[in-house]
Amino acid sequence: PRVLLLGHHDTVWPLGTLARWPFSADGDVATGPGCFDMKAGLVQTFHALAALDSFDGVAVLVTGDEEIGSPTSADLIVESASGVDATLVTEPSSEGALKIARKGTRQYILRTTGRAAHAGLEPHNGVNAGVELAHQIVAVSDIDLPADTTLTPTVSAAGTTSNTVPGAASVYIDVRSFDEARFDTVEEQLEALLPQLPGASLELEHGPRRPPMPPSSSQTLFALATHVASDLGLPPLDGVAVGGASDGNLTASAGISTLDGLGAVGGNAHAEGEWVDLSAMGDRTALLHGMVQRILAGEAHL
Incomplete structure (x- = not known):
């Protein structure tokens, strides 16, 4: 194949969300869990494909x-992109703008271990891993960060029952940067964390990671998108660098020309009220279709 169209069908929403927040459309606005990230992008992908005379080369x-870091699909993604001229990612746009660069990500789990004890009979015999975790979350939040780098403690948990001194606790840590070297600076500080309570211990577990997607990986494809949009009579396109990562980071790091954000126009990704602008879906589909046609015809200068 000459071009890979890349997306994902998973969302961040837990099972049962549709029962309280079903998909709905009112005029040009659709809402529902995952509609923006990235069900609408998949709809646009398949309609763009349907308009092709042949699927050869696609x-x-x-x-x-994808939403959990692509732990099982990362190798398949890189393998699928191997040898193609371009990867087009139909993740959602950024207020209509295409995504020409993305921060990389590294995920960690910081685990604290203490000693469980009965909370009423002998709490003094316990070492509270939850309290230790609280100290560590503050310490993590105070880490000196390099420029354009973020560090966010996210999901945390401690203990097993309400009447037991927690013997174990954990927090997920999300680190993002445009510069791969800056990750190492942050990681060194995470590795240097020390327990604050006597008898407590720490363990830093390394999770999924995606390298940054540099602007150079999308330069040629963004130029192509601009030409296609102009030929279609669409408004001029904008390109932005964003903090969110995607599977496009993986193809870009493998040396494949990659353009992201070709999916829906809308907002509130990963949040209540996630929405899609239905009136923009036709133009976005036409843009994707036109780009695929040009790439297959060898007109993209890749």
Whole structure:
């Protein structure tokens, strides 16, 4: 294949969300869990494909674990992109703008271990891993960060029952940067954390990671998108660098020309009220279709 269309069907929303927040459309606005990130992008992908005279030269990969860092699909993504001229990612746009660069990500789990004890009979015999975790979350939040780098403690948990001194606790840590070297600076500080309570211990577990997607990986494809949009009579396109990562980071790091954000126009990704502008879906589909046609015809100068 000459071009890979890349997306994912998983969302951040837990099972049962549709029961309280079903998909709905009112005029040009659709809402529902995952509609923006990235169900609408998949709809646009398949309609763009349907308008092609032939599928020859086109590969499509829709994964199911992107929102958790692609732990099982990363190798398949890189393998699928191997040898193609371009990867077009139909993740949602940034207020209509295409995503020409993305921060990389590293995920960690910081685990604290204490000693469980009965909270009423002998709490003094315990070492509270939850309290230790609280100290560590503050310490993590105070880490000196390099420029354009973020560090966010996210999901945390401690203990097993309400009447037991927690013997174990954990917090997920999300680190993002445009510069791969800056990750190492942050990681050194995470590795240097020390327990604050006598008898407590720490363990830093390394999780999924995606390298940054540099602007150079999208330069040629963004130029192509600009030409296609102009030929279609669409408004001029903007390109932005964003903090969120995607599977496009993986293809870009493998040396494949990659353009992201070709999916829906809308907002509130990963949040209540996630929405899609239905009136923009036709133009976005036409843009994707036009880009695929040009790439297959060898007009993209890749």
